Amino acid sequence: MSNGYGIDMGTGNLKIYDKSKGQVVMEKNTIAIVDKNRMYAYGDEAYSMYEKAPETINVSFPIVNGVIADFDNMQTMLLEILRTRLGAHLKGADIVLSVPTDITEVEKKAFYDIFAKTKIKARSILLCEKSLADALGLGLDISQPTGIMVVDMGADTTEISVISLGGLVLSNLIPFGGNKLDEAIVTHLKRKFNLVIGKKTAKELKESIGSALNEKKEKMTVVGRDVVSGLPIEMEVSSEIIYEGIRDDLTNISNSIRLILEKVPPELAKDIVHSGIYLTGGSANIDSVDTFVKNITNIDVNVADDGAVTAAKGLGKILTDPDCSRYGYSIKSRIIR
Numbered sequence: 001m002s003n004g005y006g007i008d009m010g011t012g013n014l015k016i017y018d019k020s021k022g023q024v025v026m027e028k029n030t031i032a033i034v035d036k037n038r039m040y041a042y043g044d045e046a047y048s049m050y051e052k053a054p055e056t057i058n059v060s061f062p063i064v065n066g067v068i069a070d071f072d073n074m075q076t077m078l079l080e081i082l083r084t085r086l087g088a089h090l091k092g093a094d095i096v097l098s099v100p101t102d103i104t105e106v107e108k109k110a111f112y113d114i115f116a117k118t119k120i121k122a123r124s125i126l127l128c129e130k131s132l133a134d135a136l137g138l139g140l141d142i143s144q145p146t147g148i149m150v151v152d153m154g155a156d157t158t159e160i161s162v163i164s165l166g167g168l169v170l171s172n173l174i175p176f177g178g179n180k181l182d183e184a185i186v187t188h189l190k191r192k193f194n195l196v197i198g199k200k201t202a203k204e205l206k207e208s209i210g211s212a213l214n215e216k217k218e219k220m221t222v223v224g225r226d227v228v229s230g231l232p233i234e235m236e237v238s239s240e241i242i243y244e245g246i247r248d249d250l251t252n253i254s255n256s257i258r259l260i261l262e263k264v265p266p267e268l269a270k271d272i273v274h275s276g277i278y279l280t281g282g283s284a285n286i287d288s289v290d291t292f293v294k295n296i297t298n299i300d301v302n303v304a305d306d307g308a309v310t311a312a313k314g315l316g317k318i319l320t321d322p323d324c325s326r327y328g329y330s331i332k333s334r335i336i337r
Contacts, residue, residue: 002092002093002094002123003018003019003020003088003089003093003094004019004093004094004095004096004319004320005017005018005019005082005086005088005090005093005094005095005096005319006019006095006096006097006098006133006312006314006315006316006318006319007078007095007096007097007098007312007315008097008098008130008133008309008311008312008315009029009063009068009074009078009097009098009111010029010063010154010155010282010308010311011029011061011063011064011065011066011154011155011156011157011177011179012028012029012061012154012155012156012178012179012282013026013027013028013029013155013282013308014026014027014028014029014043014077014078014081015308015309015311015312016081016082016085016086016312017312017313017315017316017319018086018088019094019316019319019320022316022320024309024312024313024316025081025085025086026308026309026312027043027044027081027085028043028044028046028047029043029061029062029063029077030042030043030044030046030047030050030059030060030061031046031059031060031061031062031070031073031074031077032045032046032049032053032057032058032059033057033058033059033060033073034056034057034058037072039073039076039077040057042076042077042080042081043077043081046059047059050199050200051198051199051200062074062077063156064156065156065157065175066100066103066154066156066157066159066173067100067103067107067110068107068110068111068114071110071113071114074114075114075117075118078114079118079120090115090120090122091120091121091122092121092122092123093122093123094122094123094124094126094319095115095122095124095125095126096126096127096128096315096318096319096328097111097112097114097115097125097126097127097128097315098127098128098129098130098133098311098312098314098315099111099127099128099129099130100129100130100157100159100173101129101130101131101159101161101168101171101173102159102171102172102173103173108127108331109331111127112125112127112331124330125330125331126318126328126329126330127328127329127330127331128314128315128318128327128328128329129161129168129171129327130152130159130311131150131152131159131161131163131168131171132163132166132168132314132327133310133311133312133314133315133318133327134150134152134278134280134281134310134311134314135148135150135163135278135314136313136314136315136317136318136324136327137280137304137309137310137311137312137313137314137315137316137317138150138278138280138304138310138314140278142163142164142165142166142327143165143166143323144164144165145164145165146164146271146275147162147163147164147169147264147265147267147268147269147270147271147272147275148162148163148164148271148272148275148278149161149162149163149257149260149261149264149272149277149278150163150277150278150280151257151277151278151279151280151281151284151293152280152281152284152307152310152311153177153178153253153279153280153281153282153283153284153289153307154177154178154281154282154283155177155178155179155282155283156175156177156179156180157173157174157175157176157177158173158174158176158177158253158256158281158283159171159172159173159174160172160173160174160256160257160260162260162264162268162272164268164271166326166327169264169265169268170260170263170264172256172259172260174252174253174256176249176252176253176256177281177283178203178206178282178283179199180249181206181210181245181246181249181250181283181286182199182202182203182206183199183202184245184246184248184249185197185202185205185206185210185242185245185246186198186199186202187245188241188244188245189202189224189237189241189245190227192241192244193235194226194227194228195224195225195226195227195233195235196224196225196226196227197222197224197225201222201223201224204220204222205220205222205237205242206242206246206286207285207286208220209237209238209239209242210239210242210243210246210286210287211239211242211243211286211287211288212243212246212247212250212286212287212288212289212291212292213243213287213288213291213292214239214240214243215288216239216240216243216287216288217238217239218238218239219236219237219238219239220236220237221234221235221236221237222234222235222237223235246286250286250289250292251296253293254292254293254296254297255296257277257293257296257297258296258297261297261299272299273299275302276299276300276301276302277293277297277299277300277301277302278301278302278304279293279301279302279303279304279307280303280304280307280310280311281304281307281308281310282307282308283307284303284304284307285303285307285308289301289303290302290303
């Protein structure tokens with residue numbers, strides 16, 4: 001029996017489902033480059049250098065807004081992680097890759113080419129729309145004539161989709177995600193308190209004491225740079241401050257969900273009202289984000305237990321469950337325009 005790998009290449013994290021072990025491995029989707037094109041570090045090790053590296057080391061993210069921006073380094077890092085972390089034998093393996101729906105066919109082909117353009121001869125290379133993989137990973141039966149709304153809040157993008165009968169009825173990819181929220185926190189602290197912090201610190205604040213509602217009463221001490229004196233200072237930041245920073249961007253995401261809901265055919269809308277909106281992705285873990293979205297859409301929200309890896313789990317189902325295998329397709333069967 002051949003082995004299989006389900007790969008979800010997110011902006012922030014790379015998630016790989018290993019069929020032989022039945023588990024998902026997650027690594028930061030980050031690369032560190034020296035001498036313009038030589039890979040110095042990758043994954044979690046490269047991410048630890050982010051905002052700390054000297055000018056000679058360039059730390060970057062090969063996936064931008066859901067698409068591959070740095071093909072060669074993405075390919076090198078992915079094959080290296082598969083080989084070292086998973087001990088993968090890719091020759092004769094089945095590979096399924098998740099792709100955002102609202103990107104071009106050429107951009108989707110780049111995901112396929114990551115494996116097609118190597119000397120390793122995989123048995124099959126299939127693509128799957130990310131929202132379908134999310135729904136499968138959430139344990140939903142997407143083959144029925146029932147409307148399901150899945151919202152994947154990633155690092156760079158939020159993908160809003162309505163699924164019925166195993167296909168996409170509506171889909172929208174918006175350029176708002178966790179990174180935008182981090183930037184909003186950085187901007188808010190600079191504008192209101194003359195405190196400059198890094199995006200990593202902003203992310204830590206968001207995940208530790210951040211909330212989508214102004215109800216949390218927690219505090220966290222951070223070190224930043226004072227704009228006036230230029231010196232490093234310590235400051236205690238409250239949950240209320242984080243809420244003020246991220247509120248507008250969360251409202252934009254929720255309004256985008258509402259706009260899609262307004263376009264949903266009435267019979268499918270009835271199903272969504274009954275089952276609720278399914279919220280997944282790494283940014284879905286923000287405290288009280290479900291209540292925030294419900295207040296704007298008037299529909300119950302179900303948050304995934306482990307949103308960061310739901311798509312990878314769904315790809316695992318395509319590899320292991322014969323009933324789900326049809327959701328993976330070959331790029332060769334699509335016309336590249």
